[in-house]
Amino acid sequence: MTADPSIFEVARAVQDGSQACLPTVEAILATIAAREPEIRAFLFHDPEQVLREAQAIDDRARAGDVVGPLAGVTVALKDNLTTEETPTTCASKILEHWVPPYSATVVERLRAAGAIVIGKTNLDEFAMGSSTENSAFQVTKNPLDTTRVPGGSSGGSAAAVAARFAHVALGSDTGGSIRQPAALCGVVGFKPTYGLVSRYGLIAFASSLDQIGPFGRSVEDAGALFEIIAGHDSRDSTSLDRPAPQVLDRKDRGVEGLRVGVVADLVNFCSPDVVRRCREAADGLARAGALVEEVSVPATTLGLSAYYIIAPAEASSNLARFDGVRFGLREEGADMTETYVKTRSAGFGAEVKRRIMLGTYALSAGYYEAYYGKAQRVRTLIIRAFDEIYRRFDLLLCPTSPTTAFRTGDKANDPMAMYLNDVCTIPSSLAGHPAMSVPFGEGDDGLPVGVQLLGPALSDPLLFQAAFVLQEMANEHKRLSAARLDRTDRGGDV
Amino acid sequence: MSGKDDTMFEEISDAWELVVGLEVHTELKTTTKLFCGCSNQFGSEPNTNICPVCLGLPGSLPVLNRHAVELSIRVGLALNCTVQASLFHRKNYFYPDMPKDYQISQYDLPLNIRGHLVLPSGHRVGIERAHMEEDTGKSSHLGGSGRISSASASLIDYNRSGVPLVEIVSAPDIHTPEQAREYVSELRSVLVAVGASDGKMEEGSLRVDANVSVRPRGSTELRTRCEIKNLNSLRSLGRAIAHEANRHIALYESGESPTQQTRFWDESGQVTGALRTKEEANDYRYFPEPDLVPLAPSQEWIQSIRDTLPELPQQRREWVMDLCGEATTNDRIETAISDELYPFLVATLRSGLSPQRVVARTSNELAAELPLPNYFSTERFVEICSLEERGELTPTQVKTLLTEATHDDAPISELIARLGLVAISADSLAEIVNSVIEESPAEWTRFVEGEQQLRGFLVGKIMKASKGKADGKVVGEMLVERVSAAKKVG
């Protein structure tokens, strides 16, 4: 297989005129027209607008204007990122017709870089879920097997990239919402260190955990998109006051001498085929010169229960503003209280209501210490455990998702089973650490498996350095099995 | 009712002691709001000073205004508080004028803790905390009683949403309605002096809630308290506290007890009424605001703020009292040290003029001319007061001149000439005194023999004959001289 050009290469070709933007975009729109009715990745998609933008970029490039490092690159945006003059719904009825008066910082940065927003993608309502089945509007299908879920909550963005509906996409990750769908759709998904990417304009689920990050079909693309969106933003107080890290220059640096710990504790939660791929990835890194060792980090198994207190607690407060007074849905009642109740009852789906109730309870007088207080202490415990382990290791490796993509509907009525999907991704979310899912072979069902690289705060470049190596091994593996398949076929002919 | 003396409404039985703690909210005088760049200006067209942040639109985030922190620290330092590392929390409850349906406030780690305020009477009131928070929007309820429950529609102005507030919580150290008024009035002066607030109660930039309970005099217990919300004038404050105390006393004396409640002051009925009981109170579900980082002002910053604190009312008061001694009343001093007049008082005192006299001129004549025009400089005031000090003008003439000099920017010398304000010469005055003595020989003889009541009669005749140009003090001195001369001759 021939490698796609990276998105920076796409932009350079648009700039120098060697490959105009419009034909590329037309091809993408044709792909969308053909497959979107089945995949249903988009909540908003306006082909006319996209064509106008593509034409404008070509015109500017021809006129010799600098059109930006992402000129002509198509980006799909998770529909919890505000876009001025374009509806932003969070896949919720409560925001169904809301058009924000402002754009998220990341969207402004993409536009300034010349990127074209191809559409707004489906998600679990308010990013609460792991399958994109919790959308109030539609169920997104996994492009690799449309009987399966794409994962979630950024399932629409992951599916859009996997289905070639866009070069790259942005998602948001609160407990794994970028990494898990990336794994299930066979693409790269990256959650940066908390504070490296501005949250201004990301409609909050759990503020202390939410982080915007990229999807790409390659580590290069995810890295290029990350370099554009990262960096200090004065509109987000939790934004780190430092420039965007450079990650693409970590390609070809190898993993010689890197100390990589393979997390043993999470294996019990994962299916054998997924565990096998993770072991292969570890072996591959060892062959490439990394010092690989199995390691136990028992605190990581506590993450799930702490997360399902902290995230709903913050959500219960973040989602209070959807009250029918200033924007979004309003169901009139006889008085103000009834208006609140009717609006929120009609506007929120079951999973959102469940989490608001959980969070409200956890923060209530008399229960705060037993739930929220204790969860925060567990969070501190996990951070300390990581601090300890990162004295001995540069990076950790574990599966991203316990299984490959499951069938649509399989877990929809079992919240606990659904929550368990995040067991491997939650610990680094609680710690605010970077983590990345890289496709690495297939499971027994032939669907992609993602392996996850974890690192301490601000180790983002190092994650990319190792991810480039894993990507190379995965591609090599693909080439070998393709060749084997080829030989077997010919052998049959003889 | 307004004509009657306030104390009539504030009588409380001697058998009981009033225990009051006050929570005062003050809007900070910043250019922009607490968490966004919108203008913090009172009186703009409704919903013109708004943006995604102060409207709580999805995806917006707060960024703390450094100037608001600085003003809050100034308030804390002026109230003798300890400034500490602090944290913002979310206070969760639903209300239409609160855009996010939570208020960003400070909870268990407020910016300023443990201070005190000494009142002009000398009474000391503890300050438990002075913390930062954001204001809400302003609702107007149409139809019904003006409360949301009975309104047919409500209008909301979000201009006030996100305006920085400091909430100053006193210890329950206030024991009379008079002390409550004195506390708020002194606190207001401090807030204005440090530049934190414009102190305008009528515009809502100072809002007071009172926690009221009573106990048998001599006891130190704290009984059930009721919180009275939004007492927005000093008069309402005193009356509401007294009314509430008497309500408690009546309950206790009839064998009942008050229940812990939030109440309001009904201005038209002059009574307090229940808003909600403790059981109905909100559970605010406070938790640390994850969109903001902890606020930890450095010691250097705190010190630099302390270094720029102005003179506070208590320091002004002590300085003026020291200069004047017992002779000047507290009321006069309080007026003279007010912000508008204090610079004039300072200028005259620094020029070495008689403290008692300039305090009198400042607190009476000058105060009557407020607000003063820009051209009325401190130098102009010193010039006028000096004329009196040197005996060139009489007090009556000075009063005339002050009125003119605050309405006409001509030089003082020109005003004096125009008004014909020339003090009478000692020779002419002596002649007038002689002629008055000659005209009233019987009265004069009785005065010389010690009948002091006749002094006023004689001075009055002399002043009249001089057409007000004589200085009453000089005339008095002259009469004393004449009496002793007459006695020697006799």
Ligand SMILES: [Zn+2]
């Ligand atoms: Zn604003």
